[in-house]
Every structure is written in structure tokens, then in C-alpha cells.
Amino acid sequence: MVSIKDIAREAGVSISTVSYALNGNPKVTPETSAKVLAVAKELNYRPNAAARQLKKQESLIIGAFLTDFIGAFYGELLQGMKEVLNRKGYDLIVCSGKQSHRLLPERMIDGAIILDAAFSDAELLEFAERGHRLVVLDRELHHPEINQVLLDNKAGANLAMDHLIGTGHRKLYIVTGPADSFDSRQRMIAVRQTLDRHPEVEAVIIEGDFTQATGERAGRQIVESWDGTAGVFCLNDEMAIGLYHFLADSGSSVRVGEELSLIGFDNIDLLRYLQPRPATIDYSKHRWGAMAAEQLLRMIQGEPVEHERIYVSLITGDSVKRRN
Amino acid sequence: MVSIKDIAREAGVSISTVSYALNGNPKVTPETSAKVLAVAKELNYRPNAAARQLKKQESLIIGAFLTDFIGAFYGELLQGMKEVLNRKGYDLIVCSGKQSHRLLPERMIDGAIILDAAFSDAELLEFAERGHRLVVLDRELHHPEINQVLLDNKAGANLAMDHLIGTGHRKLYIVTGPADSFDSRQRMIAVRQTLDRHPEVEAVIIEGDFTQATGERAGRQIVESWDGTAGVFCLNDEMAIGLYHFLADSGSSVRVGEELSLIGFDNIDLLRYLQPRPATIDYSKHRWGAMAAEQLLRMIQGEPVEHERIYVSLITGDSVKRRN
DNA sequence: TTGTAGGCGTTATCAC
DNA sequence: GTGATAACGCCTACAA
Numbered sequence: 001m002v003s004i005k006d007i008a009r010e011a012g013v014s015i016s017t018v019s020y021a022l023n024g025n026p027k028v029t030p031e032t033s034a035k036v037l038a039v040a041k042e043l044n045y046r047p048n049a050a051a052r053q054l055k056k057q058e059s060l061i062i063g064a065f066l067t068d069f070i071g072a073f074y075g076e077l078l079q080g081m082k083e084v085l086n087r088k089g090y091d092l093i094v095c096s097g098k099q100s101h102r103l104l105p106e107r108m109i110d111g112a113i114i115l116d117a118a119f120s121d122a123e124l125l126e127f128a129e130r131g132h133r134l135v136v137l138d139r140e141l142h143h144p145e146i147n148q149v150l151l152d153n154k155a156g157a158n159l160a161m162d163h164l165i166g167t168g169h170r171k172l173y174i175v176t177g178p179a180d181s182f183d184s185r186q187r188m189i190a191v192r193q194t195l196d197r198h199p200e201v202e203a204v205i206i207e208g209d210f211t212q213a214t215g216e217r218a219g220r221q222i223v224e225s226w227d228g229t230a231g232v233f234c235l236n237d238e239m240a241i242g243l244y245h246f247l248a249d250s251g252s253s254v255r256v257g258e259e260l261s262l263i264g265f266d267n268i269d270l271l272r273y274l275q276p277r278p279a280t281i282d283y284s285k286h287r288w289g290a291m292a293a294e295q296l297l298r299m300i301q302g303e304p305v306e307h308e309r310i311y312v313s314l315i316t317g318d319s320v321k322r323r324n
Numbered sequence: 325m326v327s328i329k330d331i332a333r334e335a336g337v338s339i340s341t342v343s344y345a346l347n348g349n350p351k352v353t354p355e356t357s358a359k360v361l362a363v364a365k366e367l368n369y370r371p372n373a374a375a376r377q378l379k380k381q382e383s384l385i386i387g388a389f390l391t392d393f394i395g396a397f398y399g400e401l402l403q404g405m406k407e408v409l410n411r412k413g414y415d416l417i418v419c420s421g422k423q424s425h426r427l428l429p430e431r432m433i434d435g436a437i438i439l440d441a442a443f444s445d446a447e448l449l450e451f452a453e454r455g456h457r458l459v460v461l462d463r464e465l466h467h468p469e470i471n472q473v474l475l476d477n478k479a480g481a482n483l484a485m486d487h488l489i490g491t492g493h494r495k496l497y498i499v500t501g502p503a504d505s506f507d508s509r510q511r512m513i514a515v516r517q518t519l520d521r522h523p524e525v526e527a528v529i530i531e532g533d534f535t536q537a538t539g540e541r542a543g544r545q546i547v548e549s550w551d552g553t554a555g556v557f558c559l560n561d562e563m564a565i566g567l568y569h570f571l572a573d574s575g576s577s578v579r580v581g582e583e584l585s586l587i588g589f590d591n592i593d594l595l596r597y598l599q600p601r602p603a604t605i606d607y608s609k610h611r612w613g614a615m616a617a618e619q620l621l622r623m624i625q626g627e628p629v630e631h632e633r634i635y636v637s638l639i640t641g642d643s644v645k646r647r648n
Numbered sequence: 649t650t651g652t653a654g655g656c657g658t659t660a661t662c663a664c
Numbered sequence: 665g666t667g668a669t670a671a672c673g674c675c676t677a678c679a680a
Binding site: 325328339375377378 | 656658
Binding site for chain 1: 370372373377378383387392394398400402417418420426427432565572597
């Protein structure tokens with residue numbers, strides 16, 4: 001491996017001069033600098049990240065931790081992070097699985113963005129306590145080294161519920177996400193509040209886990225006890241798609257956008273292939289990722305940060321039929 | 325930051341003893357070892373990855389480089405890599421974008437798996453020349469430090485073409501991928517060979533770029549010059565889906581699985597929502613990733629490796645109608 | 649302007 | 665079995 005020592009020897013200067021020249025320190029004369037640069041290029045020199053990191057105590061790498069790599073959902077989110085980070089000279093690496101958690105305490109990365117329920121709150125607090133900078137997208141956690149960038153889940157769930165109720169639905173089904181999902185829990189809180197305000201509305205809660213499979217299962221359950229018309233709020237689009245396909249494939253007489261009104265949450269890409277177009281709650285995944293990255297860099301630079309919120313909006317689609 | 329030096333002081337031993345104890349070297353007595361471990365735990369010690377890496381010249385991290393983070397396509401592939409790597413004590417990080425290429429020459433990672441046309445052959449050869457270990461999934465590149473794990477694109481394209489011709493199609497449309505895609509070029513070679521063997525078959529080549537948008541465009545073009553029946557081979561499923569939706573949405577009288585026979589390539593998840601189910605070429609993405617990871621680790625361990633091939637098979641679906 | 653030297657946290661080679 | 669000590673490659677006072 002060619003190191004600055006080799007360059008120094010070859011260029012006939014000391015290693016510190018090489019270091020200065022490579023880092024553009026103005027103390028070195030243009031001539032020596034040029035010479036050093038030339039030799040460096042000739043020897044095909046590349047700095048050693050580990051050595052620099054050891055000395056400078058920073059890696060210029062940020063880690064994004066996800067539950068899994070599956071799910072088209074993440075694409076835009078990561079793209080948003082990457083653009084911000086690259087612009088500021090940082091690299092983004094994407095990790096998944098418990099084994100890779102070590103990268104943070106071992107100081108391989110300068111900070112982390114967390115969207116993975118596999119991290120326990122305790123673990124994250126411990127990292128924060130050690131001085132690591134974190135941005136969490138999937139929980140509320142209060143610590144000076146932890147910033148939250150959360151979806152406005154409650155507003156979204158309210159929009160969805162109000163849409164169904166406002167279009168005259170008096171019988172509702174709610175398909176929940178997994179119990180360990182922050183987003184699901186938040187959405188359910190808003191759902192329950194809305195239901196409390198509307199005692200005239202009858203609601204059935206169906207446990208789901210955010211997968212298409214449980215959406216199908218929910219569809220079966222709903223059809224079996226069918227009696228007229230109803231509105232269904234699936235707490236994410238994956239489940240709404242599962243339900244949608246169950247109805248389409250089962251040959252049931254219950255049709256989306258007619259007898260059954262359907263609304264989801266997330267506005268994932270797949271929706272664009274469905275006819276009728278499902279109603280859903282939209283937000284910018286790109287902006288979510290970008291915001292998370294910005295907040296993290298701010299913390300690293302020692303600037304003050306406040307928790308941020310990603311706003312949501314209603315997309316009505318063609319899947320909700322007016323009943324009044 | 326608490327280092328082994330702190331542990332040494334606290335435990336009343338030398339730093340080398342601490343290092344031995346932490347690494348389970350049997351030279352140290354159980355008592356001292358226990359003491360050291362206890363102090364380490366008490367002080368909340370975590371090793372510094374940069375320091376170890378600088379000394380040992382390895383990071384136990386493998387990088388996967390992708391064109392972008394979008395595309396559900398990558399999920400299974402990455403999962404396959406991760407499982408193999410984790411089992412062997414390595415971590416997987418996923419990167420995208422030119423900026424992150426530095427991680428390889430700066431020795432932040434012990435090897436890389438490449439599926440990204442943004443890397444030029446020259447760049448990869450240069451890395452290999454420096455002694456970095458690479459596995460490429462998207463090109464043929466011959467160098468002792470580079471291993472290929474490639475799809476059997478030609479076999480797949482042959483299967484698709486034979487299926488269309490064997491079911492009696494004499495008029496074919498071929499929708500290609502982008503010119504810089506290795507997979508597309510390989511598939512086209514096989515397509516041309518098959519056409520040469522079947523002079524009775526009339527074929528129209530339509531330029532595409534593997535996106536759904538060009539699939540739609542191809543659909544429009546095909547319908548405009550429609551005259552009876554035809555078979556369409558889209559060189560990937562994304563384009564097949566685009567074409568499929570164009571026909572469905574445009575209200576054209578040309579129906580998939582009836583007048584128009586359709587076959588794609590990749591067997592991506594989205595297909596399962598289409599009715600009729602498109603024919604396609606299948607292969608295990610999980611196995612592809614796992615194989616790439618295995619080959620890379622073998623190279624790192626200095627074992628000999630041969631180029632590998634991922635086999636493909638035909639899924640007939642309901643989108644190809646027999647004409648004879 | 650350039651060189652000397654110490655240190656970042658580990659590992660590993662020696663002595664003892 | 666344990667302890668100095670010298671690397672690994674780079675940065676940066678401080679000295680010259």
C-alpha cells in the first residue's frame with residue numbers, strides 16, 4: 001500500500017509536507033505542492049480511511065438502518081437522505097439486521113438514521129448516552145443526542161376517518177398494523193379519538209401486520225359478515241392492496257368503490273396500477289429522508305435542532321363512495 | 325472514549341494483557357481474563373473499528389453497490405447476500421452513487437459486489453489491479469481479483485423466444501433494454517440467434533430502457549400497427565407490466581393472452597397481481613445474492629473461484645396463447 | 649515554508 | 665502468563 005511516507009520519499013520532502021499539500025494547506029508553496037500532487041498521482045495514492053478516521057475521529061459516513069431491504073417503500077426515502085448527505089460531503093450506507101448495529105458504537109459511522117423496530121429504545125438511548133448522534137423515524141425518544149422526524153400519523157388517520165365518515169359511512173372496519181409499530185399505534189390513537197367523537201358510527205377493529213397477507217385475511221373476514229355497505233380503513237397501503245386483490249380474485253359481489261369504500265395510508269407506488277384508484281394518505285418520502293439527513297448533520301455540527309414533523313394529505317381516489 | 329488503556333489502568337494490568345483477554349487468547353489466566361472482562365463491561369468498553377482496521381488491514385465489511393435504492397427487485401438479492409455474510413462474521417452495507425465508490429480504494433470495505441452500470445469497466449479493473457476483491461453481477465470482466473456471477477441471460481431469452489415461436493407465433497415484437505445494460509445486450513444476442521434459426525418469423529425490434537414507461541410506449545406502437553395476432557417479448561417484466569397496463573387502460577381491443585401473447589423476464593413480485601398472469605423467465609434472486617457473497621468471501625480467503633452462472637426457467641403463465 | 653515528533657486505539661512481537 | 669514496545673497511516677502542534 002502506498003502511503004504518504006512513500007510520497008514523501010519519492011518527492012524528497014517530509015511526510016508532513018505531503019499531508020499539508022494533499023489537504024490543500026496554504027502553508028506549502030505552490031511548487032512543492034504541485035510536485036507532491038504529481039508524485040501522489042503517479043504512485044496512485046489513495047488515503048487510508050481507517051487511519052484518517054482514527055486521527056480525526058470522524059468517518060464522514062452516515063448509516064441508515066432499516067428493518068429489511070424489501071419494500072419499494074424505502075427507495076425514495078433513501079434517495080432523499082443520499083442527496084442531502086452527498087451534498088455535504090458525507091456518504092450514506094444502508095444497513096439491516098442486528099449484527100450491523102455495531103457500526104455505531106464502534107464509531108464506523110458518524111451518525112445513524114433509524115427506521116427499524118429491531119432497535120429497542122433502551123439500545124438507542126444507550127448509544128445516545130455514549131454521545132452518538134441519532135435521528136429516529138419510528139418512535140418518540142427524548143434525549144439531547146436524539147432527534148425525531150416523524151410522520152404526522154394522527155393527522156393522516158384523522159383525514160382518512162373523516163373522509164369515510166364525511167361520505168356517509170356508518171359502518172367501518174379498521175385494519176391495524178403490528179403492535180410494535182409506532183406508526184400503527186399513533187394512527188390507532190387518532191382512529192379511536194375520531195370514533196369517540198362519532199358514537200353513531202359502528203366500528204370493527206381487525207388486527208393486521210402491515211403485510212398484504214393480512215389485508216387479504218381482513219377482506220375474507222369482512223365479506224363473511226357482510227351486510228350492506230361499509231368503509232374500510234387499512235392503516236397502510238400494503239394491506240389495502242391485499243384486501244383489494246382478495247375482493248377481485250374471490251369473485252365476491254362486494255366491490256371496492258361501490259359496496260365497500262376503501263382507504264389506505266402511505267400512497268405507495270403500486271397503487272397506480274389499481275383500478276379504481278384507492279384513496280390514501282400521502283406524504284413526501286423524499287422529503288422525509290432529506291429532513292432526517294439534514295437534522296442529523298445539524299446535530300453533528302453542533303447546531304440546535306427541534307423535532308420535525310412530516311405533513312400528510314388526503315388523496316381521494318375512486319375507492320370511496322358517497323352514501324348520503 | 326474508553327480504550328483498552330483505560331481498562332488496563334483500572335484492572336491493574338498492561339494493555340497487551342487486556343488485548344489478549346478481550347480476544348480470548350488462551351495465554352492469559354482465567355482469573356486475569358475474568359477481571360479484565362469485568363472491568364471492560366463496567367466501563368462500557370467498545371472496540372474502535374478504525375484502530376483495529378488500521379492494524380489488521382481488514383474491516384469485515386462488504387459493500388454492495390447498486391444503481392439506485394428504488395426497485396423492489398433488490399430486496400431478495402440483498403437478503404441473500406446478507407445471510408451468507410452475517411453467517412461468516414461479515415457485515416453488509418449497501419451503497420449507491422459515484423461518491424461512495426471511494427469506500428473501496430480507501431479500504432473501508434474488504435470487498436464489493438457490483439450491480440451498477442455507473443461503474444466503468446476501467447474503474448473496476450483499476451480497483452482489481454490495486455488488489456481489491458470484486459464480484460460483478462452485471463458484466464463480463466476478466467481479472468484474477470474479479471469474479472463473475474451472471475444470470476444465464478441467453479438461456480432465458482432462448483426459452484422465451486422458443487415459447488412464443490413454439491406456440492405458433494409468426495409475428496413477434498421484441499422490446500429491448502437500455503444499450504448500457506449487460507443483461508439486455510446478452511438477451512438480445514440470444515434473440516437474434518433464435519430469429520436467425522427461424523426465418524419464417526417476422527420480428528420488429530422496439531427500443532426500450534427497462535422502465536414501465538417504455539413498456540407503455542411500446543404498447544402504443546404495437547397497437548397502432550396491429551394486424552391480427554402477435555407475440556411480444558419484453559426483455560424485462562417492468563416493461564411487460566407497462567405494456568400490460570397500456571392495453572388495459574387504453575380500452576384497446578387487443579387483449580393480453582388473446583390477440584397478443586406476452587412474455588417478460590425476471591419474475592418480479594408485482595406480476596402476482598396481474599390477471600392473466602404474464603409468462604416470464606424466473607430465477608432465484610436470493611440465490612444470486614448468496615452466490616455472489618460466497619464467491620467474494622472465497623476470494624478474500626484466498627481460495628480459488630470459478631465464474632458462476634445463475635440458471636433460469638420458464639414460467640408459462642396465462643399470457644401466451646397457442647396459435648397452432 | 650518545511651521538518652520533527654507525538655498520538656489516535658489496536659494488535660503482535662518480543663523479552664522477561 | 666505478563667509487560668514493554670513498535671508498528672498500522674494519518675494529522676497537527678511546535679520547532680527550526
